[in-house]
Amino acid sequence: MHFISPYVGFMIRMLTDDYINSTSEILKTNDGGNTWNVINSMNWLNIDLWNKKDKIQFVNNLQGFAITGTGVL
Numbered sequence: 001m002h003f004i005s006p007y008v009g010f011m012i013r014m015l016t017d018d019y020i021n022s023t024s025e026i027l028k029t030n031d032g033g034n035t036w037n038v039i040n041s042m043n044w045l046n047i048d049l050w051n052k053k054d055k056i057q058f059v060n061n062l063q064g065f066a067i068t069g070t071g072v073l
Contacts, residue, residue, distance in 0.1 A: 002056050002064070007032045010039075010056050012066055026056065026066055 003009035009029045016022035023043050027036040058064035 002058055004058050004061050004064075008061075009033060010058070010064065011036070012056050 001009060001011040007030055009032075011027050013025045013027055014022060015025065021043070023041060025038045025042075026040040028039045029036050056064060056066045
């Protein structure tokens with residue numbers, strides 16, 4: 001989870017039904033974390049891609065990156 005201001009923040013959430021099929025989502029809040037909206041979603045055929053430590057980081061208020069422990073951006 002990373003906040004670029006007291007109100008605007010982003011986080012990664014992973015949803016999985018089983019070991020093979022999983023979905024990762026990037027969520028954004030505009031109200032300090034009271035509510036979150038999905039801004040990106042991706043289905044993975046292999047949970048190992050997102051089973052590592054995920055990170056979301058911003059270099060400024062407009063540019064950010066989401067990365068998995070396996071190096072997937």
